[in-house]
Every structure is written in structure tokens, then in C-alpha cells.
Amino acid sequence: MTGRPGGAATLRPIGWSADGRSHHVPGRYLVRIPEAGPDGVLRARVERLVLGLPGARSARTNPRTGRLLVYYDPDATGPDDIDRLLAQILSGEPAPPAGAAGRPLPAWHARPADAVVADLRTHPRLGLTRAEAAWRLRRTGPNAIRPEDPPGAWQRFLRQLNEPMVALLLGVAGLSAALGQVLDAVVVVGIVVVNGVIGALQEGRAAEALAHLERLSAPVARVVREGRLEVVPAEMLVPGDVVAVRAGDRVPADLRLLRATGLAAEEAALTGEPAPVPKGTRPVPVCTPLAERSPLLFMGTHVTAGRGRGVVVATGMATEMGRIAALLAGAAPAPLLLQQRMQRLVAPIVRATVAAAAVLFGLGLLRGTPAGAMLLASLSTAVAALPEGLPVSVSVATAAAAYRMGGRLAVARQPAAVETLGSCQVICTDKTGTLTTGRMSVEAVYAAGTFWLRSGPSGPGGVPAGFARAGPEPVQAGADDLRFALRVGILCSDTRLAAMPPADGDPTEVALLQAAQAVGLDITRERIGCPRLREWPFSSDSRQMAVLCREPDGGPALYVKGAPEDVLPRLSRERVGGEEVPLGPAGRAAAARAVRQMARAGLRVLALAYRPAHLPEDELVLAGIAGLWDPPRPEVPEALRRCREAGIRVVMLTGDHPETARTLGRRLGILDGGGVLLTGTEIDRMDDGTLAAVAGRLQVCARVTPHHKLRVVRALQRLGLAVAMTGDGVNDAPAVRAADTGIAMGRSGTDITRAAADLTLLDDNFASIVAAVEEGRAAFQNIRRTVRYTLVTNAAEVAAMVGAVALGLPPPLLPVQLLWVNLVCDGLPALALAVDRPGPDLMTRPPVPPGESLLEPGAARSLLLQGLLAGAGMLGTFALLLRHGAGLAAARTGALAALVLTKLAYLSGCRRDPRTGAAPPPNRLLRASTAASGALLLATLYVPGVGRIFGTVPLAPARWAPIGGLVAAQHLVGRLFEAGPPAPPRPSPQQEG
Structure with a gap:
């Protein structure tokens, strides 16, 4: 049945159409739109406009088949109206905002509230019945922004190949195959595949963890069902539901307001304007811009003040936020800080690799070496120089730290938060519920x-x-x-x-x-x-709440x-x-x-006061x-002591009376004799320069508003400090968003604050912040160890290859041998280093400045020295075996063994702190990976058939003595050269202030 303007109806055949394009049963219509398959924006537009048809219950397009499935009310619309609308959309004509009867689609902001309620067939006080809500949910689907289909395993794998090192390796494989080195090419491609699989698996686990976090923090809504106010998941809302909102809530769907008391909403996600927008119930003209539609609350925005009730007019992809989500689909996110650091580290390595290979090729040609042999040697050098497994190791380090953070009740939303938090120098924290129990x-x-x-x-x-x-x-x-x-x-x-x-x-x-x-x-x-007649909700600006009530005698007060x-x-x-x-x-x-x-x-x-009518x-x-x-949490003093030892300054920001803040600050040890306490009034009197000058000694702020918190965070950042800001209420969100690391409270925090934060505390406890900082520092330390180990061992391989050509010797290792060493001896121990446990002194040293490189200051000299010594040991072994009559295959096998043993011996050195020489606790996984690497080396040498793949031969027992002696001598010399006066300690934030 299809609705008509005059109320008449025409029959539409049931089943498949003659051309096989559509299938129809009353209330359900399936039609194929091939153009909408790969085009996410077109799919979203089609669904939104079809949902605008009167009686349309749900509309969803399959991105693979391009089929649109519509559930509708047969008394209001039908397949003919859907087909007419689709034809206009696909022809490029402007789609008319009309339904089956030619009526304009509802402009909810321009219609009176009672008319909206009547259109949606609901009740302003009783809401929907549970049965009606369930029926509508089956028709409309869940109230959720449906993003583009998440990338599958194959897409995640292909994404790992979009790296400069991978492109260079594939180029090496192609040249090797062209030169007849088919086995080498197969091994190179195999390593690329292994790294891609590991990266894809890691990305999949990270996506699952993020999805789990989203489920844990899924928004809820207070909805009226059968006259009772219930709390339900926001995805269960349907058009016609009556929803109550208040300050701090994230709006769960597009709402037409029925009641509003001091209501304001922050709609920057839609309009770009951060200032809260006052809301009311009075209709506005149809042509009113989106930012000025005061009777509407939009999904995904945040209520910043007041309270109200509204009726749901759109859910999911039919909301304004759903439309924007479709338009933004496929937009590439900005690279994270850790990714930027990795790019800055890898780009010079790739350039140096290409340059070294070119120099080596030219040097060989000058010495009269055939071009084919030199091209092969140059390719071997390029393979040796590239740290193929480094990106995977870094991903594992951040994932391991995020996992440990979760075990300590702190959940990171993105990997950048793990690294940035490790560099935190100042923590600005709210008092109530974080430093205190919150139970007054x-x-x-x-x-x-x-x-x-x-x-x-x-x-x-x-x-x-x-x-x-x-x-x-x-x-x-x-x-x-x-x-x-x-x-x-x-x-x-x-x-x-x-x-x-x-x-x-x-x-x-x-x-x-x-x-x-x-x-x-x-x-x-x-x-x-004493019933309430009117109210003025509490706000951080007025710092008071007022209500007008009718007294029992009938007078107002x-x-x-x-x-x-x-x-x-x-x-x-x-x-x-x-x-x-x-x-x-x-x-x-x-x-x-x-x-x-x-x-x-x-x-x-x-203060508690009143005003009777006669005053x-x-x-x-x-x-x-x-x-x-509000008693302090018992674990907070110990956490604050650890912050002081770690060189982290804690600044308490509170709305309490200055004397209250001063007393608690001294009691907790936050405020000392040299610290400064500022009030919001004093901050208002300061310009930004003056506030930045005082911020170096700032420890407590009292009677502060959102504007004050934001100014304090920016003043500290102006001093070059990495700032973490904790918060729970709406008033904390601007400062949380502006901080280098925003930390939200998981229990008491509002949706707007959690949306602005990088880290969420599941127990709202300041001690959990300190634990998360420790894990962030451990992640950064493990990344540095992995980088140091990988670059030293790769530098050794390059030094040996270049040295051999300079001395007129054949290459000491074949490309397949270099790849095997990088995969086994770099891969397994590097992954074990990435999950190393933090040392006992990690929280007794100043934080790493956020601008510092993944390499420690002065580490380049040590890396070059260690690499040259390791390369000399490998080259010396190769030359010694050749001189004593060993064949080329045996000499290369000895060089391979020397390189592996050198790498494994360096593991203990790269775990030590270059400043103090201290080593972290034993790492059983590292011991196991070391043993596995040694076992794989022996298998490569002595297992029948494996030697033909890697070009190795069994070594006689007598050959191991000189190899072990050279490796031990090289390691000892490296330790002696590396020993020296410790680096001067970094100044703490207090000293910098």
C-alpha cells in the first residue's frame, strides 16, 4: 500500500520486481542502489533523506551490495515514494523535503512543542510504553553513529605496508629477484609479510581494546517510559522518547525541548563555537541557522548548565551528528606524537641507508668489482641498515604500557597518551573526589x-x-x-x-x-x-543555587x-x-x-539563606x-610523596574557600613555604605574562572558575612544561582539553569531560594517576632501549659490509643471512625489551622533557662507537677465518655467529640506564628470547637442510674459540669506552620555576 495525497492507495506487487532490482512486502522495501556501495557520503545522504519520509522507520544501506533496506508504515508512505526520492537523489536534483502526501518534512525547531509531541505519537509526561519503544527500536535500529565498516584483517595488513622502510625492502626484493637471487627476494618478502601480520594483529587488538573501552563508557540516557524516569543505554532511544537532561550530560539524540530551566549547551562539535548556547522551548523560524536553533539539542553535544526535558526527533545516522560523521568518513586522522617521533627517527635512517648503499656501490666500481656483485652488496647493506622490526616493537611497547595502565585502573584512549603522560612535569588536579574521597x-x-x-x-x-x-x-x-x-x-x-x-x-x-x-x-x-515554582541552577560563575518555592501559607519564598x-x-x-x-x-x-x-x-x-515575600x-x-x-584519600599522601621524588609538581585547583584550600594543601604537603596560593580574583587581576611568571611557584588555586583553570594550564605550558589536568565536572572540560594530557574521572566524571580527556581513571583516585605516569615512563624507557638496541646492531652490520669492501674482501654476509639476523636476533629480543618492567628508580628521577628525542642526549656517539666495535668484531672474525684457510661459506658462517653473539651480549648493556648504570629487574621473557635466538643460530648451522637456505655450513668446535674471544674482547672494549661520568641530572619543574 502506498499513501497518496487524497488518502487513496494503490497496490504494489509483493515479491521481487520484474527487473530483480527490488523486493517488496508491506512495511518492508529492499532496493538495490549500486552507486551507494563504495560511496559512504551518498549512503548517509540516502538514508537521512529516506528517514525523512513520513512513516519511515529505518533505512540502512549495505556498503558491499549497495542494497537499501527500508522499514516503513504502509499507511504513511510506500515503495513508490521511496523510488521517486531515490531517482531525484541519483539524478543530482535537489531532493525535495516532502513525504508521500507532499507535506513538508518536519522542521522540528519551527513547530510548537505540543505539535511535535502529537506528530511523534508520544506523551510529554508519560512518554512511550515499553512495548511501543521496543517496536520502534526494531524498526529504526540502535541509536548509534554507524561509522564506516572497520577495516578487516586484510586492510589492516595492507596498511602496515605504507611505510618508507617497507617500500625500500620491497624494492630490494625486486632487484634481488632481477639479479637471480630468488631465495633472497623470497626471504625479504617473507619478512615484510611477517612484520605486516604482527602489525595487523597488534592494530586489531588495539581496536578491540578501544571498542571495549567505548562499551564501558557507553553513554546512558534518563528516559521517561510509562511515566517513570529510567536510565537506559543511549543506543536504546527511539523517536518519540521523552528524555531528561542536566548539566554535564552528553545529549544522547536529537531532541526537541519541551521544558528548559537555565539550559545551555556546548555545540562546538557542530558549529565550531565553544561558547555555550542558551536553549529554550519557543519555536524559531524554519530558516534559522543550525547554531541558533534554540529549541533543539543535538546528539553528541554537551549540556553545560541547567536542566530540561525533550522529545527525541532523530536517532543514529539521521541526526545532525550522523550527517557530519558520514561527511567525515574516510578522513585520515592527524599523526600522533609518537608517530611523529618515529617518522623523525626513521626518515634520516632511510636517507642514510640509500646514501651508504650508493657510496658502497661507487667504491666497489672504483676497485674494479663487477657491477652485479656490487649491486648485490649494496642491497645487502641496505637490508642491514633498515630496522625492519622497530615499528612493531614500538607498538608492542605502547600496547603493553596501556595494558598495564588498565590493570592499575587507568585506561588510555590513544597511544599518544601513554608516551605524553610519561613526560608529565606538572599535574593540575581537582580536589573533591580526586585528592579526597568525595563522601562529604x-x-x-x-x-x-x-x-x-x-x-x-x-x-x-x-x-x-x-x-x-x-x-x-x-x-x-x-x-x-x-x-x-x-x-x-x-x-x-x-x-x-x-x-x-x-x-x-x-x-x-x-x-x-x-x-x-x-x-x-x-x-x-x-x-x-513547599513545592518548587522556579529554580536558578548552580553555576561556577554565580557559585550559588536558588529556588523559588510556595510556602504552606501560600506565599512565595x-x-x-x-x-x-x-x-x-x-x-x-x-x-x-x-x-x-x-x-x-x-x-x-x-x-x-x-x-x-x-x-x-x-x-x-x-552559606544557607532565604528571602520571604515581604522582604x-x-x-x-x-x-x-x-x-x-571531605576527608583525603588515605593513599594520596604516599602518591604525592612519589610525585615529589619524581620531580612532578602538583597544583591543586579548587572552588573552595582560600583558607580551606590552604589548610588542606598544607595538610597534604602540596603547599609549602615557598609555594604560592592564588585565588580566582587574583588571577583575574593578572595578565598572561604576570600569571606565567607566578606559575613557576604556583601550588594551590582557590575559588577558581573554568576560565581560571584554563589560564593556569596555559601559563604552565608557556613555561615549556608538560601539563596533565584532571577533572570531572563540566567546568573542568576546557582545561582538560587544553592540557598535554587530559585525565577524566570514570566514576564521577561527566560525559563532556571524558570526551575531552586522553586518560580515564576507573576509580577517580589520584594514586592511579601516579601509577599511570610510572607506566608511561616505563613505555618511553622501553622504546628507547629498543631503539638503542636495534640501531647499534644495524650499525654493526653496515660497518662490517662497508669495511669489507674497503679492504677488498667479499661481503661477510649474504642478504638472506642479514635478513635472518634482523628478523631473529633483532625481532625476538626487541619485543622482549618492549615489555620490560620498570626499574625501582624510575620514579626517583626528573621527567623527560616532551621535546626530547627517542634517543637519549649524547646517545649518537655511543651508538656509533658500539656499532663500529661490533662491526669490527664481525669483520675480524670473517678475515681471521679466511686467513686460516676456511672457505668463504665457513667464514661467512663464523661472521654470522659472531654477529649474533655480539647482539645478544649487547642486550644487557642496552638495558642499563646510561645515566646511572642501573639495570631494571630481571626479564624472564628476555632470557627466553635470548635462549631462543641462540638455539635458532645453532639450528641454522647444524640442522641438515637449513644451511642450504641460509648459505651456512657447520662450524667445527675449534672455530668457536676465536669467535668467542673476539666477541668478548669487543664487548669489553665497548664497556670501557662507554663508561664515563654520569650525565648531569635534569632540573625538576620546581627548579625550573
Whole structure:
């Protein structure tokens, strides 16, 4: 059945069409569009426009066959309308925004909210039924941005071949085959294939790990189903669902707002504008630009303030974010920092390899060597110089570090985070929930001139046992004043205590509600008896929350909770004995003194006030001042001590009172005598240059806003420091994104912060950051060891080849032998080095500057020396065996054995720290790989039939003595030359400041 403008319908045959292009059953239409197969942008456009047809439930195109499968409502549209729309799209004509009946497609932002609800056949308060939502989900499919099909194993393998070294190796294989060295060419190609397979497997494991992380951090949505607010995975949303959002949420689908209270969203992913956009429910004209469609919230954007409810109007690829995802499909990502370092390391090696091969070829021709033989020798030198297995070893090192980070409750989103975190010099950290437990309790309340202190241990769920007066008891101060102050905390909060502990919600509000329960207040009764009329949500700029409620007597009253600095100046009266009395200078001074006393005790201070209807608009009545205690995590002091030993400075950024921040900073050891504490107000008075000058000694920031955090991070970066920034709330996201390494909280963190971060802590614990830094340093150290080992051994091979030609000797090793050595003796031990465990002193040295190379400073001299000595040992063995009557095959076999033994002997040296000479703990995998390399060497020499492949012959036992002597002498000389005064230690960030 196909809908028509007049309501009539025409029959469409069921089954396959005559031309075999389409298949139709009522409610389901399959049609082949060959042009949409390889074209991801066209597929996305077709799906989006087809979904715009009234009654279209889902549309999905198979990228391999080009077939479009559409589920639809037969009463609203049909195959004829789909075919008409496809013809217009494929002809290049602008697709009209019309459905089967010729009606314009819904412009949700231009329609009233009630009309949108009616179109989507839902209820603004009750939402959809579960059965209806399940039926719609089957038709529309999951609410997810479907990227291009992930590369298969074959595509991942081909991607590994897109490297300069691989291209050069394949060129070597082609020339070898042209010169008749078919076996050499086969071995070269085999090595390329092995490296490609290893790289493809590693990339596949990394993709699986990232997919697992995405599943762990999959966004959720608060959706109304059958009148109840439920939390469901965002991919389960369907058009017509009613969704609740609040500050910190990532918008799960395209929503048409039904209600909005102080709502704002950051839509930089769509519009490029980082400033939050105010949102409302009033319709706007159809032609309004995307960035100004205030009644809409878009999938993937983030709510930065307020709360609201909206109805889902588009999901998955039909959303604005889905359209952009299709347009961006196939765009190559920017190279990571580690990839850039590798390119900077490999590019000179490739150039030097080509130059060395050319020089060697010219030198041989001058000595009268046939061109064919010299070309073969030049190819051998090129093969010897290329570190074929280095990229795989580096990938294994970063993957191993990321795996160990996961075991220590820190998950890296990308490999660059592993390396960058190892170079971290400053950690800017939030206080609540990271340095502290995040489980607050009200320890003191100042009300009516009296201090009330928490008495007794906590009860079930952390509820205080009660409060007792402190000091002499004023006659006019009674428990009713305490209860009224905590009643303000009940009305001015959105948290609901769980039936069973632990409570879930904002820690500050949870503490206030638990304290209210402890003094006998009924939270539900208070909220029902004083319903909310309007609210002004908390924001980091205003630092307060206000609600307008209707009192039981029918009059309105405003309730406020917030920072004392913002609330106290607005006070004109104080509640004492149930009456509102003028707040004179003495009362104002007493309130300020109470704030200072609580702050100096390390408590977080919160002012509670209200304004009854009969007071002027700019006056408030002081109900009380609450002091909340958030105890430090027990493992934080030890983690901070390790940071100091590692030369990492910790800067605490908090919105607390300066005295609270100062007390906790000193208690934890963050703030010392030479450190600086800045407030947000003081930062505002500084220009960027002044702030950068002070940042060298900055240790604590109090009363900071998002803008202050961002300025602090950039001021530290202006000093050339690598900065890591932790955060959980929306206000932390800009600084987290700007930092060299952004670290988000996995438990308490908001979606916007996790999206901006490079690293996610699964336990929100500062100690996990220190553990992750250690793993990052270990990864960088292992990469350096692998690079050092690979380059030294390859330099030895080049030195021996060039030396042989210069002395008029034949090449000491055949290309197939060089390739075998690089694959076995470089590959296995290099992989073992890549997963080496960190040494005990790794966190007792200053961090590596982010601009430092993969090679240690001054390492080039050591590498050249070791390479020349190793090459001399191999060449000496080759010449000695030739001189004592050994055949060319036996001499080459001896040179091969000397090279392998030299490489294996150098393993212990490259594991030692070049600065201190210290070695890491024993590596059982390295021992096993060393033994395996030795066993493979013996198999190459003594297993029948293997020698013909590699051009080797069995060595008599007497031949091993001179080989071992030369290798031992070369190793000893290398150790003596390498020994010297240790390099001067790097200055710590504190010393640089």
C-alpha cells in the first residue's frame, strides 16, 4: 500500500520486481542502489533523506551490495515514494523535503512543542510504553553513529605496508629477484609479510581494546517510559522518547525541548563555537541557522548548565551528528606524537641507508668489482641498515604500557597518551573526589549565633548521629534554628537519597540531606509541603543555587545556598529563635568569623539563606552556615610523596574557600613555604605574562572558575612544561582539553569531560594517576632501549659490509643471512625489551622533557662507537677465518655467529640506564628470547637442510674459540669506552620555576 495525497492507495506487487532490482512486502522495501556501495557520503545522504519520509522507520544501506533496506508504515508512505526520492537523489536534483502526501518534512525547531509531541505519537509526561519503544527500536535500529565498516584483517595488513622502510625492502626484493637471487627476494618478502601480520594483529587488538573501552563508557540516557524516569543505554532511544537532561550530560539524540530551566549547551562539535548556547522551548523560524536553533539539542553535544526535558526527533545516522560523521568518513586522522617521533627517527635512517648503499656501490666500481656483485652488496647493506622490526616493537611497547595502565585502573584512549603522560612535569588536579574521597559529611553548622558540631559516629549510610551545641548556649538559640538552616539545604537541592546506602548524587547535597535526617527532618514531607515554582541552577560563575518555592501559607519564598563570599554581602537579617532580626555589624562580623574558623579547620563552607515575600528583592536572611568535611584519600599522601621524588609538581585547583584550600594543601604537603596560593580574583587581576611568571611557584588555586583553570594550564605550558589536568565536572572540560594530557574521572566524571580527556581513571583516585605516569615512563624507557638496541646492531652490520669492501674482501654476509639476523636476533629480543618492567628508580628521577628525542642526549656517539666495535668484531672474525684457510661459506658462517653473539651480549648493556648504570629487574621473557635466538643460530648451522637456505655450513668446535674471544674482547672494549661520568641530572619543574 502506498499513501497518496487524497488518502487513496494503490497496490504494489509483493515479491521481487520484474527487473530483480527490488523486493517488496508491506512495511518492508529492499532496493538495490549500486552507486551507494563504495560511496559512504551518498549512503548517509540516502538514508537521512529516506528517514525523512513520513512513516519511515529505518533505512540502512549495505556498503558491499549497495542494497537499501527500508522499514516503513504502509499507511504513511510506500515503495513508490521511496523510488521517486531515490531517482531525484541519483539524478543530482535537489531532493525535495516532502513525504508521500507532499507535506513538508518536519522542521522540528519551527513547530510548537505540543505539535511535535502529537506528530511523534508520544506523551510529554508519560512518554512511550515499553512495548511501543521496543517496536520502534526494531524498526529504526540502535541509536548509534554507524561509522564506516572497520577495516578487516586484510586492510589492516595492507596498511602496515605504507611505510618508507617497507617500500625500500620491497624494492630490494625486486632487484634481488632481477639479479637471480630468488631465495633472497623470497626471504625479504617473507619478512615484510611477517612484520605486516604482527602489525595487523597488534592494530586489531588495539581496536578491540578501544571498542571495549567505548562499551564501558557507553553513554546512558534518563528516559521517561510509562511515566517513570529510567536510565537506559543511549543506543536504546527511539523517536518519540521523552528524555531528561542536566548539566554535564552528553545529549544522547536529537531532541526537541519541551521544558528548559537555565539550559545551555556546548555545540562546538557542530558549529565550531565553544561558547555555550542558551536553549529554550519557543519555536524559531524554519530558516534559522543550525547554531541558533534554540529549541533543539543535538546528539553528541554537551549540556553545560541547567536542566530540561525533550522529545527525541532523530536517532543514529539521521541526526545532525550522523550527517557530519558520514561527511567525515574516510578522513585520515592527524599523526600522533609518537608517530611523529618515529617518522623523525626513521626518515634520516632511510636517507642514510640509500646514501651508504650508493657510496658502497661507487667504491666497489672504483676497485674494479663487477657491477652485479656490487649491486648485490649494496642491497645487502641496505637490508642491514633498515630496522625492519622497530615499528612493531614500538607498538608492542605502547600496547603493553596501556595494558598495564588498565590493570592499575587507568585506561588510555590513544597511544599518544601513554608516551605524553610519561613526560608529565606538572599535574593540575581537582580536589573533591580526586585528592579526597568525595563522601562529604556536615561537621558543623553555625545558626543563630551558635555553633552546632557533629556528635558521635556516623550511622547507617554515613548519616550523622546528631548535632550538639559547642560552647556556652545562648538563650535565644534553639534546635529549631538548626533544623530550619538544614531545611534550606533540603529545598535548595535536587538529590534524592537512595533507600539503601551508599547515597547517589551530588556529595554536597547528599551531606546536607543526611544532616537534615539526623535532626529529624522528613525530606519528602518538606519538599511536598513547599513545592518548587522556579529554580536558578548552580553555576561556577554565580557559585550559588536558588529556588523559588510556595510556602504552606501560600506565599512565595526564595531559598539560596552558595559560597559565603557571594551570599553574605546580600544579607540584611538573621533568623534567630524563629524570627527575622536585623543583622548588625556584630552579627555580620560573627558570621564572617564563623566562615574563617570552618575554613581554617579544612571544612568546605556553604552559606544557607532565604528571602520571604515581604522582604525587598535584594535582601536575604541568614539561615545558617554549614561546614562540610571531605576527608583525603588515605593513599594520596604516599602518591604525592612519589610525585615529589619524581620531580612532578602538583597544583591543586579548587572552588573552595582560600583558607580551606590552604589548610588542606598544607595538610597534604602540596603547599609549602615557598609555594604560592592564588585565588580566582587574583588571577583575574593578572595578565598572561604576570600569571606565567607566578606559575613557576604556583601550588594551590582557590575559588577558581573554568576560565581560571584554563589560564593556569596555559601559563604552565608557556613555561615549556608538560601539563596533565584532571577533572570531572563540566567546568573542568576546557582545561582538560587544553592540557598535554587530559585525565577524566570514570566514576564521577561527566560525559563532556571524558570526551575531552586522553586518560580515564576507573576509580577517580589520584594514586592511579601516579601509577599511570610510572607506566608511561616505563613505555618511553622501553622504546628507547629498543631503539638503542636495534640501531647499534644495524650499525654493526653496515660497518662490517662497508669495511669489507674497503679492504677488498667479499661481503661477510649474504642478504638472506642479514635478513635472518634482523628478523631473529633483532625481532625476538626487541619485543622482549618492549615489555620490560620498570626499574625501582624510575620514579626517583626528573621527567623527560616532551621535546626530547627517542634517543637519549649524547646517545649518537655511543651508538656509533658500539656499532663500529661490533662491526669490527664481525669483520675480524670473517678475515681471521679466511686467513686460516676456511672457505668463504665457513667464514661467512663464523661472521654470522659472531654477529649474533655480539647482539645478544649487547642486550644487557642496552638495558642499563646510561645515566646511572642501573639495570631494571630481571626479564624472564628476555632470557627466553635470548635462549631462543641462540638455539635458532645453532639450528641454522647444524640442522641438515637449513644451511642450504641460509648459505651456512657447520662450524667445527675449534672455530668457536676465536669467535668467542673476539666477541668478548669487543664487548669489553665497548664497556670501557662507554663508561664515563654520569650525565648531569635534569632540573625538576620546581627548579625550573
